[in-house]
Amino acid sequence: MTANAGLPSPSGDNGLKRQVASALFWVALAQVASRGLAFVTLLILAKLVAPAMFGLVGMAMVALNALALFQDIGFESALIYRRKALDEASHTAFVTVILSSLALTVLALAAAPLVGRFFREEAVVPVMRVLALTILISSVGRVPLVLLSRELDFRRRIFPELTASVIASIAAIVLALRGFGVWSLVWRELLRVTLSSVLVWFVSPYRPRWQFNPAAARDLFAYGKHIVSSQTLIFLITNVDNAIIGRYVGDAALGFYQFAYNTSNQPATQIAGVLTQVMFPVFSKMADGDPAQARIMRARYYLTTVRYVTWITTPIAVATILFAPAFIRGLYGEVWAPAIVPLQLLAVYGFIRSIAANMGSVFRALGKPQWLTWIAVWRLVTMAGLLIPVSLRWGIDGVSWLSAIVAVVDFVISAWLVGKLVDAPWRAYVRMLAPTWAAALAAGLVALWLYPALPFVKAAFNLLLAGGLLVAGYLALAWLIDPRLRETLRAGWRWLQRVLHGRKPVPAGQASTGAKPGL
Secondary structure, eight states, rough: OOTTEEEEEEGOHHHHHHHHHHHHHHHHHHHHHHHHHHHHHHHHHHSSHHHSHHHHHHHHHHHHHHHHHHHTTTTHHHHHOOOOOOHHHHHHHHHHHHHHHHHHHHHHHHHHHHHHHHOOOOOOHHHHHHTTTHHHHHHHHHHHHHHHTTOOOOHHHHHHHHHHHHHHHHHHHHHTTTTOOOOHHHHHHHHHHEEEEEEEEGOOOOOOOOOOHHHHHHHHHHHHHHHHHHHHHHHHHHHHHHHIIIIIIIIHHHHHHHHHHHHHHHHHHHHHHHHHHHHHHHHHHGGGGGGGHHHHHHHHHHHHHHHHHHHHHHHHHHHHHHHHHHHHIIIIIIGHHHHHHHHHHHHHHHHHHHHHHHHHHHHHTTTHHHHHHHHHHHHHHHHHHHHHHHHHHHHHHHHHHHHHHHHHHHHHHHHHHHHSSOOHHHHHHHHHHHHHHHHHHHHHHHHHGGGGGOOSSSHHHHHHHHHHHHHHHHHHHHHHHHHHHHHHHHHHHHHHHHHHHHOOOTTTTOOOSSSSOOO
């Protein structure tokens, strides 16, 4: 184990370090590709499908996502956390997931009319019944996917997910052009889930047996019950706003709100997905070593990851806040103008989510999944108590304000708890956030000032140019005021040169000046 500038370094375990780097690369590549595809698809579908149709799908997904929380009973996270008797546990999980998914699918089919009455929209009933099939279909591929994640083998995992997204998006656009309306959105999701569940078996070495071990099930449930409870509460937190808006404000308002949420939270959602998929298995693997060394390594990996995330998501959040009016009116038209303020406010919410994404992995890997439940309880109580009066008085703008404020308080609580498990003091967050926000705000304000003078007729080209100016200005300013960014970019450039020239990159910790810092 080596040290660097007085800080503990995880580079003593070069094998794990290479696994982490490879996993982050492949997951990030898949996320960027799939989300870029989703953004383009949404841009096209928004011009072909009415906002109310998006609202219908949103209503159905609220109910289906609630049921899907109980699909694996927390067994998938328990498989990653588990350090012994993996074969019998994986077979038990496979059987459990399929049986629970079958029961949930039947329940969803029967409950569809109740959901329609709740939202006062009978058109949601057939939509929900078709989408309910995704619960059962997805169960077939869940265990092999989680086992690939457990071994950090994300290179093979991205093939089924990305391929399914491409084919499903193309199909949705074709159906929308042919006038299928809401069904183009429905079949997009159904096709994506089906293809992903089938294709994973071509890349996974896992072959299940129809075996159920009661002892293994008890062990998995002892850990997984905390995951289920926290996920259930988090689902309620993140969907109670959709339910309240759909019931009290209307399906069109829900369509605007979900559009703003999905657009502003794409970076946060994808980064959270990357970090949760990769860092939870990584932190769990560290439990196999010396406890003192594992604590040191977790602190270094955690803080380094948060730093890298802030470098990426800060300029995205600033750009979303500053350019939301031009973005909405220029690309989507005046009909989507009610989504502008929610888009700006939910960008703050998304930024907080991105830098807090790794906290849950720390709690779960260190055997504290119940902390996630406690955090979620206070948040749900706060949201449930305020959402109805806020939505009735201020509509989706008020709900967006509430979501942003609660997210900030949630981050403060979570950061305090993380500090009890790893060495992550408040000053570390300040050192990371202050220079990146200063650079991004300065660059963003300059780009916004120049935006009216940009030469293109098409708003899309002007937005791209303004985004390029913001990124260039941000990188230039961050280079000047953030020494860690300079160090990382220089090391990354040296590493890239070695790769391009066919030389094997020098492992971290084996070169005095050429090591790639951080992870």
